[in-house]
Amino acid sequence: MAVLGVLTAGGDCPGLNAVIRGVVGRSVERDAEVVGVLNGWEGLMNGQVRPLDRDDVRGILGRGGTILGTSRVDPYVHGDGLASVEGTVRRTGIDTLIVIGGDGTLRSALRLQEEGLPVVGVPKTIDNDIAGTDVTFGFDTAVEIATEAIDRITSTAESHNRIMLVEVMGRTKGWIATYAGIAGGADAILIPEVDYDLEAIAEIIRHRHRHGHSYSVVAVGEGVKPPDDDETEPEVDAFGFARLGGVAYRIAPVLERLTGFETRVTVLGHTQRGGKPTAADRVLATRFGVAAADLAIDRRSGLMVAARGTEIVPVPLAEACAEIRGVDETLFGVAQTFFG
Numbered sequence: 001m002a003v004l005g006v007l008t009a010g011g012d013c014p015g016l017n018a019v020i021r022g023v024v025g026r027s028v029e030r031d032a033e034v035v036g037v038l039n040g041w042e043g044l045m046n047g048q049v050r051p052l053d054r055d056d057v058r059g060i061l062g063r064g065g066t067i068l069g070t071s072r073v074d075p076y077v078h079g080d081g082l083a084s085v086e087g088t089v090r091r092t093g094i095d096t097l098i099v100i101g102g103d104g105t106l107r108s109a110l111r112l113q114e115e116g117l118p119v120v121g122v123p124k125t126i127d128n129d130i131a132g133t134d135v136t137f138g139f140d141t142a143v144e145i146a147t148e149a150i151d152r153i154t155s156t157a158e159s160h161n162r163i164m165l166v167e168v169m170g171r172t173k174g175w176i177a178t179y180a181g182i183a184g185g186a187d188a189i190l191i192p193e194v195d196y197d198l199e200a201i202a203e204i205i206r207h208r209h210r211h212g213h214s215y216s217v218v219a220v221g222e223g224v225k226p227p228d229d230d231e232t233e234p235e236v237d238a239f240g241f242a243r244l245g246g247v248a249y250r251i252a253p254v255l256e257r258l259t260g261f262e263t264r265v266t267v268l269g270h271t272q273r274g275g276k277p278t279a280a281d282r283v284l285a286t287r288f289g290v291a292a293a294d295l296a297i298d299r300r301s302g303l304m305v306a307a308r309g310t311e312i313v314p315v316p317l318a319e320a321c322a323e324i325r326g327v328d329e330t331l332f333g334v335a336q337t338f339f340g
């Protein structure tokens with residue numbers, strides 16, 4: 001009988017529980033055993049595990065977070081790679097480890113695979129920046145939350161004749177800003193992939209005011225460069241990612257000065273990651289979980305499940321780790337059509 005380990009690592013994301021449920025559901029159907037690893041890589045290093053069966057995953061489909069817990073601990077930063085996890089793997093009899101994670105986690109998974117631990121990856125992140133898949137689960141939920149925020153902020157912006165900056169997550173890529181900006185009808189969108197010119201943004205806003213729209217909403221990706229030169233080294237997490245958040249507070253005074261219009265900032269932060277997943281994310285996450293279990297039970301490893309068109313397909317984990325996927329020009333061009 002195959003024994004699958006399942007682990008959620010890195011930042012949490014709506015839909016994690018749906019993947020876990022998908023893995024367990026398919027495994028029970030195919031007579032395989034599932035070992036849940038608690039608290040991400042930390043749990044795998046420390047031997048924190050629990051068996052998972054159908055009863056453990058009942059009622060979790062629509063729940064935010066992860067029933068297994070997660071951490072930003074990395075076996076190659078806080079341990080010796082395979083050597084630090086193989087004790088738990090051997091003791092539990094795990095044949096293949098299903099790793100549900102973002103780019104940092106998947107890169108560690110690939111290294112473990114190369115060192116000899118069979119691994120199957122599942123692309124998770126609200127940032128939607130993993131290569132090899134059209135989309136990651138969690139992104140749809142984050143966009144929904146950010147869009148609702150933009151809608152709400154638009155009505156108060158209008159009442160007060162203000163410029164409102166709405167800062168969204170996404171790290172070095174502007175997927176959430178672009179999607180939520182388009183969906184919420186933002187008057188301008190700033191993303192890390194495209195250099196911005198605050199004088200040009202100020203002119204868009206002044207133009208709106210001249211034409212009777214005395215308020216504006218700007219969606220800001222958290223990873224955009226600050227307008228001022230700041231030499232301070234950012235804090236980084238275990239995977240070496242800069243800790244972001246708050247750049248809109250540095251952009252706001254510049255826009256206020258350039259336009260003369262009162263400006264406010266809202267940073268959406270972790271609200272974008274919490275709470276229940278959308279129906280689309282529940283379906284995608286369930287399909288990923290089932291496909292990952294199938295690969296693991298069939299002893300196919302070194303792969304990641306990916307969405308391509310209407311299909312869920314296996315792609316080499318190395319392909320997913322080769323780059324961080326950004327917003328393409330065509331999509332951003334659509335957003336720019338509606339600036340102003």
Ligand code: F6P
Nearest residue numbers: 011125126127169170171244273
């Ligand atoms: O990668 C997901 C993400 O939510 C990013 O969008 C954000 O910059 C980061 O994680 C926040 O990380 P933490 O939860 O460690 O503050």
